[in-house]
Amino acid sequence: MAVTEARVAARVGATLGEGPVWDAARGCLWFVDIKGKKLHRFNPATAALTSADAPGEIGWALPADNGRLLCGLQSGLHWFDPDTRAFTFWRVVEPALPGNRLNDACTDAQGRVWFGSMDNSESAATGWFYRLDAGQIDRVGPGPVSITNGPAVSPAGDRIYFTDTIGRRIWVAPLHDDGSLGGAQPYLTFxxxxxxxxxxxxxxxxxVWVGFFA
Structure with a gap:
């Protein structure tokens, strides 16, 4: 495993910068400023940095095969068009939990989206993990927790890791080919x-690489 020295690629001045994801088709890095309500795009070949204003606190953005990005906001799931820089609302995830927002996500090799929600005040245990598969959203994994993070899928696609930030614990669950999960078990506790x-x-x-905050 090669270890390289970290260096500043772009100075953004984000209030809460998170969710970097590489877009191989466009050769760029997408990431969000949650509290700043911005979606950023960085091109390492040209050092160009562009930003789009999101219609709310944006927790993540993932490139999709329809040419757009699927984004998780406090209000639910939105589509983002990189050409028009416009957000289009798609669907609500937690209509009964208006104090929650969506926070962190990943995809697996089959194109399923795994994401979490959290209490925006970071206190109540109202956050859950979800799986989006062929347009259907199902609650999965451990919960409820105050702040969900991760999720992260193993390179073999046979395990998925869920982070309970306030509980200082990472869970792991078997991930089957059809997207169903085995029982989640504690993996690391800090x-x-x-x-x-x-x-x-x-x-x-x-x-498994994990970022920490004190």
Whole structure:
């Protein structure tokens, strides 16, 4: 496993920058400023940085095969068109939980989207994990928790990791070919002086990388 030195690629001044995802088709990196309500696009070949104003707090954005990006906002799921830079509302996820917002997401090799919600005040345990598959949204994994993070799928596609930030725990569950899950089990639990586990991702060797905040 190669380890390289981190360096600043672009100075954004984000209030709460999260969710970097590489868009191979466009050769760019998308990421969000949740509290700043912005979707950013960075081109490493030209160092160009562009931004679009989101219609609310935006937790994540994922490139889709229809040429648009699927985005998770406090109000629900939206589509973003990179050409017109316009957001189009698609559907509500948690109509009975207006104090929640969507937070963090990933895809698996079959194109399913795994994402979570959280209490926007970061106190009540009202957050859940969800699977979006062929237009159907189902609640999955551990919960409820105050702040969901991750999720992250193993490179083999046979496991998925869920992060309970306030609970300082990462869970792992077997992921089957049809998208169903086995029972989630504790994978890692962290102590108070280690901080709070935030976003997570897996690499090609199956290692789990986790960002922390104190």
């Amino acid at each position: 102590t108070g002086d280690e901080g709070y586990p935030d976003g997570s991702i897996t690499d090609a060797e199956g290692n």
